[in-house]
Structure formats: C-alpha cells, structure tokens
Amino acid sequence: QVQLVESGGGPVQAGGSLRLSCAASGSVFFSINAMGWYRQAPGKQRELVATISGNGNTNYANSVKGRFTISRDNAKNTVYLQMNSLKPEDTAVYYCWYSSYWGQGTQVTVSS
Numbered sequence: 001q002v003q004l005v006e007s008g009g010g011p012v013q014a015g016g017s018l019r020l021s022c023a024a025s026g027s028v029f030f031s032i033n034a035m036g037w038y039r040q041a042p043g044k045q046r047e048l049v050a051t052i053s054g055n056g057n058t059n060y061a062n063s064v065k066g067r068f069t070i071s072r073d074n075a076k077n078t079v080y081l082q083m084n085s086l087k088p089e090d091t092a093v094y095y096c097w098y099s100s101y102w103g104q105g106t107q108v109t110v111s112s
Contacts, residue, residue: 002027002101004104005023005024005025005096005104006103006106007020007106008106010109011109013111021080022035023077023078025077027098031054034054034098035079036049036052038094039092039094039095039108041092056072058070067085069082086110087110
C-alpha cells in the first residue's frame with residue numbers, strides 16, 4: 001500500500017520561507033514516476049502547485065513560479081517543496097501527490 005507522509009507546514013509571516021517534505025513508501029516505482037504538490041484553500045478547489053517527473057522535469061503553477069522550487073531525492077523516495085517569499089494567498093492545506101495517491105495534507109498559514 002502506497003503511503004505519502006508530509007511534513008514541514010506551519011505558520012509563517014509574509015515574506016518568509018518554509019520547506020515541505022513528502023516521504024513515500026510502498027512502491028518500487030517512485031523514482032521513475034512523477035510526484036507533486038497540490039493545495040486547497042478554504043472554500044476553493046484543490047489546485048496544482050508543482051510537479052516533478054522521474055527525470056527531474058518540473059512544472060509550476062503561474063502563481064508560484066520564481067518563488068517555489070520542487071525537488072526530489074529518489075534514494076529517499078522523498079519530494080520537497082521549498083517555498084520562498086510566501087504570501088497570505090499561499091495559505092492552504094498542501095497535499096503530496098503520486099499516481100492516484102494523496103498524503104494527509106499539511107497546513108501552511110501565511111500571515112500579513
């Protein structure tokens with residue numbers, strides 16, 4: 001059974017930084033498949049933040065380009081999201097994604 005466990009969320013002031021981590025287990029195919037991060041703010045639909053393919057190609061939502069960086073460590077089956085210059089509108093629950101699986105989510109709250 002695939003499990004995705006996120007960590008690294010919390011409160012932060014606008015302009016600050018956070019680094020999210022997602023540790024994956026239960027599959028031998030993580031290193032060759034895409035993984036990513038989505039987020040869901042209160043009253044809004046879940047939306048793509050960033051994805052990274054098995055060979056490291058990345059894709060970002062326009063709203064986070066230049067501020068967020070997604071990376072992965074295939075030896076650790078872990079994907080990261082470095083978030084810089086955070087804005088109040090980045091406040092959301094952030095979910096790790098792999099194939100048809102989701103993590104439990106980690107709350108990021110950015111105060112102005």
